[in-house]
Amino acid sequence: MIVDIDAKYRKAADILNKAGAFSYPITNTMLDILKFNIKEQNLDLVLAFNKNISQTIEQLKEYSGLSEEEILKKTDALAKRGVLFNQPNRQGVMVYRLLPIARQFEYTFMKKLNKTEENNQLAKLFDTFNEEIRDLVQSDYERFKSSLNTTPPIDRTVPILENRETGNELNIIVNEEIEAYIEQIFPTQKIKDLIEKYDDIAVGNCYCRQHNEFLGNPCKQIELTPSCFTLGKSARHTSNHGFSKLVSKEEALKILKQCEEAGLVHKAYHLHGDTSKEEVAICNCCSCCCLTAKDCLVFPVANATNYLASIDHDLCIGCGTCVEKCYNKAIELNEDNKAERTEELCVGCGVCAYFCPENAISLIEGPRIVRILPQKKK
Numbered sequence: 001m002i003v004d005i006d007a008k009y010r011k012a013a014d015i016l017n018k019a020g021a022f023s024y025p026i027t028n029t030m031l032d033i034l035k036f037n038i039k040e041q042n043l044d045l046v047l048a049f050n051k052n053i054s055q056t057i058e059q060l061k062e063y064s065g066l067s068e069e070e071i072l073k074k075t076d077a078l079a080k081r082g083v084l085f086n087q088p089n090r091q092g093v094m095v096y097r098l099l100p101i102a103r104q105f106e107y108t109f110m111k112k113l114n115k116t117e118e119n120n121q122l123a124k125l126f127d128t129f130n131e132e133i134r135d136l137v138q139s140d141y142e143r144f145k146s147s148l149n150t151t152p153p154i155d156r157t158v159p160i161l162e163n164r165e166t167g168n169e170l171n172i173i174v175n176e177e178i179e180a181y182i183e184q185i186f187p188t189q190k191i192k193d194l195i196e197k198y199d200d201i202a203v204g205n206c207y208c209r210q211h212n213e214f215l216g217n218p219c220k221q222i223e224l225t226p227s228c229f230t231l232g233k234s235a236r237h238t239s240n241h242g243f244s245k246l247v248s249k250e251e252a253l254k255i256l257k258q259c260e261e262a263g264l265v266h267k268a269y270h271l272h273g274d275t276s277k278e279e280v281a282i283c284n285c286c287s288c289c290c291l292t293a294k295d296c297l298v299f300p301v302a303n304a305t306n307y308l309a310s311i312d313h314d315l316c317i318g319c320g321t322c323v324e325k326c327y328n329k330a331i332e333l334n335e336d337n338k339a340e341r342t343e344e345l346c347v348g349c350g351v352c353a354y355f356c357p358e359n360a361i362s363l364i365e366g367p368r369i370v371r372i373l374p375q376k377k378k
Helices: 005-017 028-037 040-047 057-064 068-079 101-110 117-139 141-146 191-196 207-214 233-240 249-261 321-325 351-355
Strands: 054-056 084-088 094-098 155-157 172-174 201-205 226-231 245-247 265-270 279-285 301-311 331-333 339-341 361-372
Touching: 005 028, 005 040, 005 101, 028 101, 028 117, 040 057, 040 068, 054 057, 057 068, 057 094, 068 084, 084 233, 101 117, 101 201, 101 207, 117 141, 117 207, 191 249, 191 279, 201 207, 201 233, 201 249, 226 233, 226 249, 233 245, 233 279, 245 249, 249 265, 249 279, 301 339, 321 331, 321 351, 351 361
Parallel strands: 155 301, 172 361
Antiparallel strands: 054 094, 084 094, 155 265, 201 226, 201 245, 226 279, 265 279, 301 361, 331 339
C-alpha cells in the first residue's frame, strides 16, 4: 500500500491551524517546516488530535490506538520541537495541547541554537514562509484592511513609567473622557509588579532576533541575549524542554532593566490572547526584528495598551531622541523642530518618555487598542 506522506502532513497542518487564532496558508514551505519538527513516526499522534486539540492521556489512547508508553515517547519528542504543550491542569491531570504553527517558530528560536546546516535551513524556511504570508496579505489587502477593526489584540504593552534622566516617575494624565472604565480592573501596568506575581519565571533568547541573526541581520538595538520570558505553567514547560532556563525574580528584573536601557518595548502575552486572563509570557521587542513592529509586520496586528504619549512643546528642544527610539515610528519632528506623535501608531510603551532628556513627555492613561496593517506595496 502506497501512503501519501504529503497528504498526511497537510492533514496535520489543518489540525494545527485549529490550535491558533489565525489559519496559516498550507504551502510547500509550511510542509517542509512540519517535516523538520514532526518526524514521520510521530505523525499518527498529531492526527489523533483531529477531534480535540487538547486531550488527556486516556483520550489520546482512545483516538490514537497507541499504548501509554508510545504516547509518552511521542509527546515528549513533539514538545521538544514546539508542536505541543504538556503540563498538568489545576486538578493535576496531565493535558496535551497542540500548539499553532507560530509557536513552533517561537520555541525553535527561543532556544540557544548553533549555526548548523539544519538550523540555517529551518531559519530560511521560516523566512520564506513569512514572505508567503506577506504576499497573501498583499493579494487580498482590502479584505484584511476591512477586518482590521475586529482584529483582537495579540499582546499588551507594559510601559516604562519613569524618566531615565531624573529617575522620577512619569507624569500620568488621566483621560477624563473614559469614566465608564473607572470601575474596570486593569491588568498589571508595572513590569516589576508583573514579575512579582509569578514564582516560576524562565528566560530564553528573543526568537525574532535570533531568527534574524541566522539570516545575517543582527538586531541594531541589542546583542542577542536571553530576553524572552515565560511565566508560570509556560515557564515550567519551556524550561523542561530546553527552550529557556528558570531565573529568580531578581535576575528577571535585571534583564528587564537591560532591555529598557536598549530601548526595547515590554509586551505581555495573555492566555488565549485575553487580557482579562493571566499573563503567560513577556517579550521585549525591538523595532528592527520583532514581527509586531510597524516596519516588520507580516500580517495585521493589534496591541492592547493603557497609555498614549503626550509631548509638551514648551519643554521639547527638538533633539530627536524620541524619534530615534520610537518603536512604531510614531514620532517625527515638525516644521518648528518640535516632536509630534501620531496617535494611531503609538503603543504607549513609554520608551520615548524614558529617554527624553528634557522630561517633556507624559503618558495619557486610558485603554486603547492599536491596530496596524502592513504597508500596501505599490
